[in-house]
Amino acid sequence: MTAAEKLRALRELMQQEKIAAYYVPSADPHMSEYLPECWKRRAWLSGFDGSAGELLIGLKQAGLWTDGRYFFQASLQLPGSGIDLMKLGQPETPSLTAWLLAQLKPGEAVGVDPAVLSVAQADRFERELSPHGIKVRPITRNLVDRLWTDQPAPSLAPVTVHATRYAGETITSKLKRVRAELAAQQCTAHVVAALDAVAWLLNIRSGDILFTPVAIAYVVLTDRDCTLYIDARKVTGAVLEHFGRQVTVKDYREVGPDLKALGKTKPRVWLDPAATNRWVQNQLKGAAFHLAPSPITALKAVKNTAQIKGIAAAHVRDGAAMVKFLHWLGEAVSRGGVTEISAAERLRDFRAEDKLFQDLSFDTISGYAGNGSIIHYRATPESNAALKPRGVYLIDSGGQYPDGTTDITRTVALGPTTRRLRECFTRVLMGTIDCTMTPFPEGATGRRIEMFARRNLWLAGLDYNHGTGHGVGQYLGVHEGPHSLKDLDTPPVREGNLFSIEPGCYEDGQFGIRCENLAFVVRDDQLSTPQRAWLRFATVTLCPFDRALILPELMTDAQRRWLNDYHHKVYRELSPHLGQAQKSWLRAATAKI
DSSP: OOHHHHHHHHHHHHHHTTOSEEEEOSOOTTOOSSOOGGGOHHHHHHSOOOSOOEEEEESSOEEEEEOGGGHHHHHHHSTTTTOEEEETTOTTOOOHHHHHHHHOOTTOEEEEOGGGSBHHHHHHHHHHHGGGTOEEEEOSSOHHHHHOTTOOOOOOOOOEEOOHHHHSSOHHHHHHHHHHHHHHTTOSEEEEOOHHHHHHHHTEEOOSBTTBOOOSOEEEEESSOEEEEEOGGGOOHHHHHHHTTSOEEEEGGGHHHHHHHHHHTOOEEEEOTTTSBHHHHHHTTTOEEEESOOHHHHHHHSOOHHHHHHHHHHHHHHHHHHHHHHHHHHHHHHHSOOBHHHHHHHHHHHHHTSTTOOEESSOOEEEEGGGGGSTTOOOOTTTOOBOOSSSEEEEEEOEEETTEEOOEEEEEEOSOOOHHHHHHHHHHHHHHHHHHHOOEETTOOHHHHTHHHHHHHHTTTOOOSSOSEEEOOSSSOSSEEEEEESSSOOOOOOTTOEEEEOOEEEETTTEEEEOBEEEEEEEOTTTOOSSOOEEEEEEOOOOOOOGGGOOGGGSOHHHHHHHHHHHHHHHHHHGGGSOHHHHHHHHHHTOOO
């Protein structure tokens, strides 16, 4: 069926259910950023397969809301579907609830699947719609599932133990720390719904979601017990031995009855309203709730000594793979026959030479020339451009290793470039450098820090339509909260956090530029005093920036000194892992400017 045909069939079901609109979010029961294949309902229904988007279907009109990363992609994939593109952040774009109020009459209802609607979103819908007489009606059997006849089955990827030498902390220690947080809030139970939080807490990994090594599961943690709800076919004897008596394993489908039984004891339950679905809350009838971000979110964001050591080691191996790729790229493009897809596959091959390599950490963004201007571009057989010995190529990629998750973007000159392009690149690089080398007081938020990355672009009347950075997990999600470098109110940055720093510059249809490193937050001993601690970033990514794109005269002495010191470190750390030809290439690529 085409997207238009699917919408017609869905509207027939909506009329049977007596609802005037139906909400299809990019969500699964665990509010995951990246979804298992079996729960990619919005992509199946609409034809738009970007990672972020919310779909509302009315009886006559439909709209898909997505952010600036996906405007171009959605404009290509939605035509003919009967779905209007709603550009988030644009003044003409109505909110989801404003659109519903314009479409629905008092007394009519919008249908939702409570299993894929977060507690926070459900509360927001009800708060904004009920004063106008619009009802939010739960429909427990998802309407999309009724139409999706070839819907994939859930994954049966086996669960594995994440060794303590990588995690740096045992299950016993983690359970104790989380229970202490619960006690501090007078809570007797916590439903852990986010899959990365489950994986971190129990030191387990799996392969239920592409690029993210997690298992589809819930954990219900009380002051006495810890129960993992999962498909038992995935749990090996080694995992059961790892759990010992600390964790009980039950079937995934038993979580509903057990939550109902828990609710009858009238507990005080900690629920993360952004990561827990409304269905879970509905099962806990009789419970009191503490609605706040899970304590696990902040705990796992602070990396311990073993994790920091492992992440640094992973970046040495990953950096060597990047250098091998960049060395290969220049020669291969001059010979011809390289495309965006084949280049991304070649980089994966270089990473896979490392015996610890597990997977990519996300779908590689491999964009040549104008395709690079699409912020979250994904090459398809239809868009797959040939790389030519002119202009620039943007490659944003990462790897998953047991000791660390990587995420790096480099923009590469493949031949002649314009001075304007080189100026844009230099200003982006200056932003990466300034954000990295500027210290900040303890308690500062990412919102305050990220402006250093934009300053040199703003001075030239330039900007970029995405955040400057995000947290990164350790052999977990490549995007991790609670902190970020965005124009948002997020918790203060803490020592031990791992950030991406990735300003960019884009001209539609012409080029895309991004310079991304990962960096730890560390204490600045020179500035810190007994009265106040100061922090700074310490870069962990190791890979040169393309000297052919740099205009040194635009940079300050401090910026040039930082870049030369960084390139010296890149050569020192990576050269022992390279062949002679690659080492010679790296020596030239890291020469002083």
